[in-house]
Amino acid sequence: GDSVTQMEGPVTLSEEAFLTINCTYTATGYPSLFWYVQYPGEGLQLLLKATKADDKGSNKGFEATYRKETTSFHLEKGSVQVSDSAVYFCALRRQAGTALIFGKGTTLSVSS
């Protein structure tokens, strides 16, 4: 079945460091791909998305490119801040009207 695999955390970085969180997927067809972020004690918020191959999603300095050849959607940010500390979830949606399938989440901790 469809699935999402994320790198395990926690990821611990100093402020202004470069961030990469790896995400690969298994799915039939052409799924839409998402990154969600969860701040402590809160629900999930959409961070960015891409709906077809080679699309790049971006928001708040974060970027991810939909790579069909490697079935990947890695999240990157050039310079992290303390306020980026959160849990990040990669997700896919195989077709319209179906539920999102999530990875296990990666905890990011940024120190000043």
Next chain:
Amino acid sequence: DGGITQSPKYLFRKEGQNVTLSCEQNLNHDAMYWYRQDPGQGLRLIYYSQIVNDFQKGDIAEGYSVSREKKESFPLTVTSAQKNPTAFYLCASGPRENTGELFFGEGSRLTVL
């Protein structure tokens, strides 16, 4: 303001009791979802509903029940048959025919004593 409201935020129950978690949305979305979140396991789908009076089981439906009598509401009942109910429960909604995002509530944390 438009959004999804989950209640209660924290809930304690004794073993053997059923408990119902509320989820209300005013976004006019057709589809609603319940996920369970456990440490190290990410989010797992319990039930979802794409339209009023219809719902489908997700990956971990055993021990749970839902209803969808109104478009705005999708309550989840955690029954005594659920073996390990202590978890964080997240409700979400989204347009039915869309490849776009889901909107999440702030979650309900259930603890079984």
